[in-house]
Amino acid sequence: MAFACIHVPDFLVQSVARAEPALRNGALVLISGTPPLWTVVAANAAAFQAGIQLGMTKSQAEEFPGVEIRQRSEAQEKATHAALLDVGWSVSPRVEDTAPDTIVVDLEGLTSLFGADEKIAQELAQRASRMGVIPRVGVASNIEVAIHAARGFPGITMIPAGEECERLGGLPVHVIATETEVLETLERWGVDTLRALAALPVLQLSDRLGQEGVRLHKLAQGAFQRSLILALPNLHFEEEMELEDSVEELEPLSFLLGRLLDQLCARLEARALAVRAVHIRFDLEPSFEPFSENGAQALTNGFREKSAAKQYVKVLTLPVPMRDSKMLLKLLRLQLQADSPAAPIQKIVLGADAAPPRVAQNGLFVPCAPDPENLELTVARLAKLVGDSNVGAPELLDTHRSENFRVRKFSASKERTRNRQKGETRFGRETRRGTHRSLAGFRTIRPAVAVTVEVREERPVRVCLQGMHGDVVVASGPWRSSGDWWQEDAWNQDEWDLTVDFGVSHGQREHPVNSWPQYGVYRVYYDALRRSWFVRGFYD
């Protein structure tokens, strides 16, 4: 019985170099952080030799000639890790996902397929190389020994049974111990190699370091036995279907989607899970342009979509986990009706993020609320009518900027909670103090409409709004506000409440296009940054 460990040293760097193999030959630095504050988080040996140090800023790293700088890519790390697992699974189903940079493969029964253990190790190394990484491989009859050999020695290391202690002896203790406190204790003791650690009396070590001491002692001796922890599939389920003939219309597509959803739901049911989100990906026929810009704008709380050439991607996030494939199909249909793919579909990929199903029984005293699934359906129907970004509950933002609000996803349960906490919110004080208690209603025009205003002695006297000309009867203002000066979208506005007479006093009787009052109080503002006037709305 033998195990092989594949370890990718300098995992972060190798993950990036995998996508750009040319980078392997020179000094490479990875940076991470919030732009523009990048710092060096990893580098290869050539970069360190050039003088690069971890924690340097991007601009400091840029001062080193010949050093290539790339961003750390978690996606590429994930892909490299998946590739590493694929390497393992390509030879055996018994694979342990030890760490992002390390996997262990059970070599039991592989001899007849690949030959001796050494051959298998070479095969694994070659396959990993083909995946774009330079691995280290350790083979031993003990899982931990294989891992330590891969982490401690370059290339391929074969450790025959019985030689573990001897072979691992020269490795530094940090190969097996990761806890800082333990490492510090060992350092104080002068125990710097596995050999020195293995030589300590185990009982006394147990007195001092507890069971962790015993474990480390066995690890140092190469005698720690454990079972392989098989890599388990994650909670993301995926079903896909390549179509012989492209599908263009909703009905046949719905039929196919229904089948896939049935399969997904059946799999989820078998594991007592439900769908939390459905990922839809359609590969589209290449002869068509990618889907429209309107679709790209439809970023909402419930639906996130990502535009990619020749692909239609959507994520349908559900308010509660559900497993009713018919309900899911209805929601998908509404989504597709609201925003159809721009080209015939060649491939369908349906993914499902799983979660435990919701508890059906509410508390005895919890007031009745709409069934969440039906509510979601209603909201989806509304979204189909008015667009994703226009459905939900408005939420005022804490800012002096006028009319600043966002539409957040409507949730009955959250609304109830918010109502209960009314008066305790952080805006409570401002609401009391800052809001002008006006008895008049105010009708907001969104977006604000450009208007021409004639100003005399710093006061508006005449207004021209979409072809209507009117005199200012009373001007109240300016009410000045500015802010977000530290951002690029700063604002600076002078607001006026203008009583405008569009024609009454001039005998004009033509009906305004927008049914705006011919004689009324308008809220007009001058945007000092855009140097233009706009109408924000009018008082009812």
Added chain:
Amino acid sequence: MYTELHARSAFSFLEGASAPEELANVCAERGMAAMAMLDRDGVYGAPRFYQAAKKIRMQAHIGAEVTSAFGWRYALLVESREGYQNLCRAITRMKLRARKGEGHIEAEELVEMSAGLVCLTGGEEGPLADALEKGGMARGVECVWQLCELFGRENVYVELQRHYCREEEARNQAAVEIARKLSLPLLATNGVCHALPHERELLDVFTCIRNHRNLATAGRLLSRNPERHLKSPAEMEHLFADLPEAIANTQSLSARLQFTLRDLGYAFPKYPVPGGGTQMGFLRQRTHEGMIARYGSGNEKARLQIDRELALIEKLNLPGYFLIVWDIVRFCREQNILVQGRGSAANSAVCYALRITAVDPVGMGLLFERFLSEERGEWPDIDLDLPSGDQRERAIQYVYERYGKLGAAMTANVITYRGRSAAREIGKALSFDPETLGRLASLVSAWEYKDATDTLERHFHDAGFDLKHPKIHKFFELCVQVQDLPRHLGQHSGGLVVCQGQLDSVVPLEPATMPGRVVVQWDKEDCADMGIVKVDLLGLGMMAVLEDSLKIIREQYEEEVDLGHLPADDPVVYETLRKADTVGMFQIESRAQMACLPRLRPKCFYDIVVQVAIIRPGPIVGKMVHPYLKRRQGREPAECLHPSLEPVLARTLGVPLFQEQLLRMAMIAAGFTGGQAEELRRAFGFKRSERLMKDVEVKLRDGMNRNGITGETQDTIVKSITSFALYGFPESHAASFALIAYASAYLKCHYLAAFTAAMLNNQPMGFYHPATLVKDAQRHGLRVRPIDVTHSDWLCTLEKNGETFAMRLGLRYVKGLREEAGREIVRQREARAFRSIDDLKLCVPALQKSELTALAEIGALNFVGHKAGFHRRDALWQIERVSRRAGPLLEVCEEAEGAENVSGASHSPLQPMTAEDRLVADFRNTGMTVGPHPLSYHRQQLRREGILSAADLQHLSDGVEVRVAGSVIARQRPGTAKGFVFLSLEDETGISNAIITPQLFQRDHVVIVHQQFLLIEGRLQNQDNVISVKAERIRPLFVTRAETTSHDFH
């Protein structure tokens, strides 16, 4: 004409964004002849506002926004002195009963303290806004009516502010209605929070800091617009065109406010003379007694001087001041607290006779007028040096007890935003992550020398910030803006002000963070400007060292050393000074002082006075050091700058070294009057005196031209005088310091063990780290014993070593060992010796594992239980078990093992530490080693590579190429050295010095700053036995993993 009567400065701490001076200047620019500053709960900025206004002939009205019990604030303006006193008392009362930074006043309390105050109804923080919001018009009327009852109808103004805000205007309309209804005057103000519109951004940042938010999350806490700046009368008149009376009333109210800070009403307390005599009579009596004791009865010169001084003291009515200082000194002597007056007081024979100072001004021919002059018309300034720590605190508490809580207080210390703090706080507001801010803060240079590129801009670049990025640029702008604005109020280290009667009616008092301390709202410069007398009770580390040394000598050597009667010309001391062997000696231990001593070759006390004064920025930049040294060595004639200056400069060989000499030069050469000389003296002392010095220079040149002193001589004299703007010592001050320097040298030369122990027990202080002090003492033959829990006390102690003494390092040097745990170890050990490490843990259960580990790692547990061959790792092995107690089930087994340990049978399976391991452990846990110097382990190898030791350099001649290595103990880049860097390297034989050019520093900056062991190649400079290496190449040396430390960036 409009007058701004409601403005906040940055002294409203995070509620205002402009300095008082800026407000005053902008106000004057806008054409206003007066302005009122109302800071929150204080008059912190009032003196600065008053001084700034005085300069531009503007009237500075004083007031404050005082927090009420309901959270809103009374906006109060001071009309008369009585009003000012009431305001100060009210603020003091609310402050003293609350925690620091908090407090409020009750309306009932204001009833008795409302006279002389004018109340405005306030802006959005005021009572009317609060009432209107809570109860509408009816409550608004009631509120204003209550204010009228409290302050009187004639003293209430209904305030209107217009910042282009709807809610505010609604409030204004209500306010106008109320004013009409109650027949009260309207008053327009702008509720100013910053002088200029763009400073609104800084105000927003302050709002974030105050509310612990950042700009992204502060929302409507931020200002709505930038309208709270100082507006011109025209703008305000335009804004209130519909209510002209609101503008007109600002003028009439301003005319009513007659009070200014000139009219403070401060009086120094009278000394309670026993038996009912006069203060002057009592002072004469005490002085006469002192004169006899100091000078004997036949010193006519001294008597004449003292009589002259007493006459002036009487004329200026200052006997009370002298008696109060004398009283403090007397208390200290009675309590065996070492005390010595310094500063200009050392010019006074009366102070000498009263034992306030220890320098004989008659013997040294010091100028009394420098201390006290009729012409200057200001209070004398006496600084008292006390041992830092508890002793000084006792003296301070004595003053509090004697003059009452409201009669004495510490002066404040206004902490301002500087490079690091500014970057950190503004960065937080702009949502920069802490790591980045930490990096920036660490990059803000602490070097004294700032080269042309050493700008905030450069620091940003070094921290990896691209100033082209808008957000970074904004960050940078704000950092620049916020520099030097007040951040919070601290407590000055020693300035005490006392007052006849109630100090709280002169300036508001506040509780300090330190229990039992009260501080005034002004810093010491402000107090001085306002004519308030202060006595500085300064804590001086070396005074504590001297006091502790004397105590140790008394107890261990059984000898009594009287610092007042040390041998005046001790040859060992002077020989040591001439060799520059001065590590640990007060004021003469720095590298620069050491480089000067072999050239100056001190032979008498006055030479030490010169030595103390000469290595200061003033003489250095004025290029006075080298001429003086050359003249002493006879290498150039002692010519005077001008024959007329001969009497002034003769004693310093024609070179001006002391402040007094510069003043006299100005008086003689440029015909300066006493007043002008005083202006010059202030320019010397003023923090940013560049502009002042420029003015002075013009006057100097005019004066010298009139006196016929022109050309090069004139330039040299001007250069000498103006360079003193960079700080130089008065002679009397240097003399006071020289006395302490001599005493420290004497003790080090004759009682090395006691002096070293005292030095180590009073760290941090001085120029060097404890590690350097220990190595220096060892090189001088002191045996230093390591920390050992079976012998060490908390402090370093002396142990008999045959006929001499060895010094035992104290437990205080174990990093991470808490004092209470350390002292408990000593207490338990005195009761019974520890039998084992288990026993130690049982006796001192409070000992934590980390503390035991540190003790074990440095070998402090090696001798517990007296086991032969027991080493540090044996102890480390044991403490791991001791700290991990078994449960009840296995306790029996453990006890058996413990017993085994006691018998000494059990060691550990661990290898003993190597020398390198021990070095690493020693430095990690104590910051030093008492074993061999790290370099000594490598000496043979270093010799093979041609690397010399510090001692080897002594025997080489000037100009030879050398290689020297050592651990860096000090890095300096003095402001006076034009970018040169000086390194002190230590090895087992001593200290060597290296000089690094700015170019080399620029090139090898990282190595020089970050590496602890350096190999330096360069050319030896040996000038008059001052040895240094002019570095040409520098590289790191890897000799140990031990993390040694250095004292950097002086």
